[in-house]
Amino acid sequence: MMCREFQGLIEAYLTGMMHKGGVADFEGHLRSCSACAERFRKAEALLSETGSALEWAMPEADVTDRLVERVAAAAIAPQKTWGDVMREQWERAPWWMISAAVHATILMLMTVITVATASKKTDDIVITTDLAKKKEPEYDEKKIRDIFRNTKEVEAEELVENPVFVHEEVEVTDHFETENDMDTHTARGQEDAISDIPLGGTGVVGNIGVGGGGAGCFGYRTGGGRRRCVAKFGGSRASESAVDAALRWLARHQEPDGHWDTQKYGPKNPNDTGCTGLACLAFLGAGHTERAGKFKNNVKAAVAWLMQNQNNEGAVGRKEQHFGYHHAIGALALAEAYGMGRNPKVGEAAQRALDWSIDKHQVEYSGWRYSAKQAADLSVTGWFVMQLKSAKVAGLKVQGKAFSGAMAFVDKCTTKPDQRPANVYGGPYDYTYGGLCGYMNASEKVGPTTTSIGLVCRLFMGVKPREQIMLGGAECLLKNLPSWSATPSYFRNAKGGNFYYWYYGTLSMFQIGGHYWKAWNVAMRDMLIQNQRRGGDEDGSWDFAGDELGAREGGRVYTTALGALCLEIYYRYLPMYGK
Amino acid sequence: MELVLERPDQAARGPQAHAGRAVPTPSIPLEELSDAELVALCLAGEREGFTVLTRRYGATVVAFAFSRLGDRDRAEEVAQESLVRAFERLWSLKAPRVFASWLLGIANHVVLQELERRSRSVPLDEAPEATSGDAGGPAAASFAGESRARMLREVNALPPHYRLTMLLKYQEHLSCEEIALRVGVSEGTVRSRLARAYRLLREVLADYEEDL
Numbered sequence: 001m002m003c004r005e006f007q008g009l010i011e012a013y014l015t016g017m018m019h020k021g022g023v024a025d026f027e028g029h030l031r032s033c034s035a036c037a038e039r040f041r042k043a044e045a046l047l048s049e050t051g052s053a054l055e056w057a058m059p060e061a062d063v064t065d066r067l068v069e070r071v072a073a074a075a076i077a078p079q080k081t082w083g084d085v086m087r088e089q090w091e092r093a094p095w096w097m098i099s100a101a102v103h104a105t106i107l108m109l110m111t112v113i114t115v116a117t118a119s120k121k122t123d124d125i126v127i128t129t130d131l132a133k134k135k136e137p138e139y140d141e142k143k144i145r146d147i148f149r150n151t152k153e154v155e156a157e158e159l160v161e162n163p164v165f166v167h168e169e170v171e172v173t174d175h176f177e178t179e180n181d182m183d184t185h186t187a188r189g190q191e192d193a194i195s196d197i198p199l200g201g202t203g204v205v206g207n208i209g210v211g212g213g214g215a216g217c218f219g220y221r222t223g224g225g226r227r228r229c230v231a232k233f234g235g236s237r238a239s240e241s242a243v244d245a246a247l248r249w250l251a252r253h254q255e256p257d258g259h260w261d262t263q264k265y266g267p268k269n270p271n272d273t274g275c276t277g278l279a280c281l282a283f284l285g286a287g288h289t290e291r292a293g294k295f296k297n298n299v300k301a302a303v304a305w306l307m308q309n310q311n312n313e314g315a316v317g318r319k320e321q322h323f324g325y326h327h328a329i330g331a332l333a334l335a336e337a338y339g340m341g342r343n344p345k346v347g348e349a350a351q352r353a354l355d356w357s358i359d360k361h362q363v364e365y366s367g368w369r370y371s372a373k374q375a376a377d378l379s380v381t382g383w384f385v386m387q388l389k390s391a392k393v394a395g396l397k398v399q400g401k402a403f404s405g406a407m408a409f410v411d412k413c414t415t416k417p418d419q420r421p422a423n424v425y426g427g428p429y430d431y432t433y434g435g436l437c438g439y440m441n442a443s444e445k446v447g448p449t450t451t452s453i454g455l456v457c458r459l460f461m462g463v464k465p466r467e468q469i470m471l472g473g474a475e476c477l478l479k480n481l482p483s484w485s486a487t488p489s490y491f492r493n494a495k496g497g498n499f500y501y502w503y504y505g506t507l508s509m510f511q512i513g514g515h516y517w518k519a520w521n522v523a524m525r526d527m528l529i530q531n532q533r534r535g536g537d538e539d540g541s542w543d544f545a546g547d548e549l550g551a552r553e554g555g556r557v558y559t560t561a562l563g564a565l566c567l568e569i570y571y572r573y574l575p576m577y578g579k
Numbered sequence: 580m581e582l583v584l585e586r587p588d589q590a591a592r593g594p595q596a597h598a599g600r601a602v603p604t605p606s607i608p609l610e611e612l613s614d615a616e617l618v619a620l621c622l623a624g625e626r627e628g629f630t631v632l633t634r635r636y637g638a639t640v641v642a643f644a645f646s647r648l649g650d651r652d653r654a655e656e657v658a659q660e661s662l663v664r665a666f667e668r669l670w671s672l673k674a675p676r677v678f679a680s681w682l683l684g685i686a687n688h689v690v691l692q693e694l695e696r697r698s699r700s701v702p703l704d705e706a707p708e709a710t711s712g713d714a715g716g717p718a719a720a721s722f723a724g725e726s727r728a729r730m731l732r733e734v735n736a737l738p739p740h741y742r743l744t745m746l747l748k749y750q751e752h753l754s755c756e757e758i759a760l761r762v763g764v765s766e767g768t769v770r771s772r773l774a775r776a777y778r779l780l781r782e783v784l785a786d787y788e789e790d791l
Contacts (some may be wrong), residue, residue: 011774011781016755046788053730056751057642063655067637068630071662461609497790 001029006036010043019342121561126141139516145241145534206515221287221571223338226486226506233510234521239567242529243286245540246564250279251298252537253557259309266544266555273309273317275554276302277329278561281336285568291342303337306330307349316349322553324361325419328383331357332390339394347396354391357384358402365434377440378413381406382504389460403461410457413437413450414469421446425478435472446478449501455508465512474516477505484531499562500550502528506566507573528563615763618675628667635761636679637662639746640686646731647690655691661686676763679747680739687735726787728729733783743774744769 006029012018013026030037090098228242255261259276263269280302288295290303309330310316316330317323331353338347361384362368367376368384385406391400406476417434425447429436437454439445455473459465482502502524509520533541540557544551551559565572609617609631620628640661645654665682672681734745747753747761755773759766781788 010775015770015774017770017774018627043777043781046781046784046791049726050730050734050745050780050784053727054734056727057646057731058750059638059641059645059651059655061638063641064634064637067641067655067659067662068633070659071633071637071666072630074659090626149621273624326762465693545679575775 001025001039003029003033003036006030006033010040014044014047024042032457036356066205074370097217144238145245145529145532146237147241147244148237161324166288170469192303201525221285221568226287226571229574233570235517235567235570236525239525239570242532242540242569243564245532245538246542246560246567247283247288247295249285249538249540249560250282250557250564251295253422254279254298254301256301258298258303258305260557262553262555262557265557266551267553269321269553270318271320271326271553271555271558273306273320273326274329275398275561276305277326277333278554278565280306280333281329281568282335282561282564282568284340285565285572288569290343290346299337299341302345303334303341303346306334307346310349310353313360314352314354315360316353322370322380324368324374324380325383327353327361327565328357328368328380328387332383332387334388335394338396339390347394350391350394351396354387354396354398357387358399359397361437362405363409365405365408366412368407375440376409378410378457379439379500381409382457385410385457385460406457407461410437410454410461411443413440414454415442415446417468417472428479430472430475433468433472433475435469435474436476437473449475449498451476452504452508455512456504459508459511470512474509474512477509478516478519481520482527483523484527497542497544497551497559499544499559499566502566503562506569510573524566528567530565568571596668614678614761615675615765618658618669618672618678622670629669632682633662636682639679639750640682642750643683643686643703643735643746646728646735648693653693655680657686657689661689664689680743683743683746684739729787730780730784733780737776737779737784741772741779744772745776748773 005469006026009018009022009026013023018026030040057545062236068218126311138556176283204208230236250260253260253265259272260279262271262275280299282303283293283299286295287293290296291302293299306316306397309318315323315327316334319328320326331333331334334346334350337343338350357368361372363373363376367378369377369380388398389490414429415434415438416438418430418431419434419442421436421438421443423438423446425438425445429446435451435454436442436446439450451473455470458470463470480501482505484497508526509517528542531542533539533543538556541556541561542563543555544559583616609620611628612620612628612631614632614635617628617632621632630760639652640658641654644657644661645651648654650656651709659660664685668685734742737745743762744758747758748755753761755766755769762769
């Protein structure tokens with residue numbers, strides 16, 4: 001801890017506002033730095049003297065009894081009548097007020113008499129008119145959605161002779177203002193986890209490291225930091241407006257108990273746990289936690305629902321089809337909610353979910369699938385890897401063997417340089433560099449979606465974005481940029497919307513950066529903004545193709561949550577390597 | 580501890596009865612009710628509620644007035660006047676949980692009137708230093724050490740919520756949890772207010788702190 005930071009925390013320490021880890025750091029610095037120790041002693045002494053002065057000002061104990069008697073005598077005991085009150089007021093009133101009251105009364109009487117006399121001489125005239133119905137504003141679908149107020153440009157250097165000072169009443173907040181304008185520091189995530197330092201070490205666990213890398217931090221999801229990231233990494237006012245609209249749609253369609261009922265918005269079968277997790281992640285991604293942000297009640301309810309649906313062993317979710325997805329996404333949401341909100345109960349639930357993922361569900365030395373110990377697939381494994389990473393960043397205890405197994409499985413699914421898989425979707429591909437991924441191994445069901453999952457897994461486990469194997473995958477994604485009608489579908493050659501691919505592709509291409517990100521970002525951002533629904537109940541959501549895997553299961557809740565998560569990319573995770 | 584909320588009995592209430600507010604029917608000692616609950620009781624005509632509020636904050640208001648006026652007898656009179664005004668205007672209090680801050684605001688107003696009255700009645704050459712806004716009473720310097728008077732003045736100049744939190748902590752010796760229960764906010768909010776009050780005090784008393 002630096003001296004400057006220490007001095008800014010003295011008041012928080014004295015009032016018991018710091019968390020355990022912070023207290024340990026603070027006290028460590030207090031012991032090691034004599035200058036800060038002296039500063040701390042002076043602050044304590046000042047507050048002690050102030051307390052003594054306040055105590056000194058207190059009266060003798062019997063004052064209270066006297067006051068009670070006097071107040072009762074003066075105000076409480078005598079039951080004043082209306083006449084008493086009027087007489088009192090009359091006696092207190094100055095002579096000019098009495099005069100004014102008398103004159104006003106006379107004037108009023110004269111007016112009443114005059115009007116009454118005049119009205120007898122005229123016939124009543126009744127005018128009827130049709131009041132025009134208030135016209136509902138028509139929704140202009142071409143108009144760009146913009147939640148930001150228009151601001152007036154002013155010349156900063158221009159001198160004004162008579163400046164106008166505007167004094168606005170401001171509400172006093174109960175919390176410290178922070179650099180990012182949120183009302184709590186915790187909304188930024190765990191400070192210790194933020195790092196732009198390239199991850200060192202050769203082993204998987206070493207690469208994850210204590211506190212995680214830049215990819216795992218919660219970025220700058222709010223306030224000034226968020227605005228800067230939006231500007232720096234390719235977002236826009238329109239993208240931020242789209243995120244806002246999507247979150248509003250999700251908030252409007254949340255059930256009172258906190259979950260989202262997916263069957264109301266498309267799917268035949270319920271997939272509520274996973275979609276509740278995704279919706280919760282969308283709110284968290286924009287900086288809304290259980291304690292801060294305008295959607296904090298939505299987050300709180302969603303987190304509570306996920307915790308209610310966690311069994312004694314730690315598994316999160318109802319018994320829904322493809323359970324592995326539901327648990328992984330629900331547990332990922334809990335880990336992020338804990339990382340940002342620091343609610344110990346959520347932390348305890350997230351830890352149990354994590355332990356269940358590793359001890360009960362993961363295949364030894366491999367990944368995950370729908371049910372416990374079932375032979376792994378890359379799609380489910382991707383969500384579990386994100387859970388491990390978020391848990392690590394949130395400060396939960398993640399067993400190293402989980403990462404080792406995941407990395408081994410991702411390697412198994414990835415093509416070597418010049419390897420030509422037997423079965424591919426989409427294309428064309430350049431096999432020179434390898435780095436393409438298949439569904440359960442490197443030879444079958446290879447396509448851009450699985451490749452994007454492999455890229456994200458590697459990035460989250462510490463592989464550098466510009467390694468050859470990563471660029472091989474990035475080239476594949478570059479040839480399959482997001483397109484509303486022509487993106488390769490999940491595992492088919494059919495074309496259509498593919499939110500699943502767009503989400504993983506966005507996460508990975510953002511970290512890889514350079515021309516890969518520029519091309520991907522423009523395609524993804526503009527496509528989502530242009531195709532977001534406007535007007536009516538579906539305002540802010542995204543449509544989905546009927547046969548698209550994922551959207552078919554999760555419906556509008558799924559597409560809207562993933563769409564928002566894509567457009568939150570600019571601030572959701574900081575780039576691993578400063579760009 | 581559970582309160583049963585019911586409508587006030589309109590017929591049996593005094594002139595301050597306030598229709599339409601839910602009133603707690605105490606099945607527990609009045610002393611254990613929060614400020615907001617006591618205010619609701621008063622508005623329903625249960626005047627014992629105001630007696631409890633007077634016991635709760637009377638000494639604090641006297642101390643506040645004393646730190647501004649430097650005269651214990653006059654401070655008691657000001658406190659009495661403030662409490663009577665508060666009782667008469669209780670109906671106008673929109674957020675009952677801020678009763679204590681509101682009461683101190685009334686006391687501040689009465690103190691200012693008293694200081695103004697003094698400045699008019701005292702000949703110019705004997706007049707104390709000008710007092711305005713939340714500045715402390717000039718007499719403070721004469722009745723105690725200058726530093727103590729200055730500290731009291733700076734505490735009085737704090738924003739209302741922070742000032743109240745300081746007074747409850749150091750004059751009533753309440754814990755943060757007790758303050759939270761009394762004023763109807765979370766414990767975290769109390770700690771936050773206290774931390775802010777400390778910071779503001781350290782800023783304005785920086786030179787004094789340096790010499791400690």
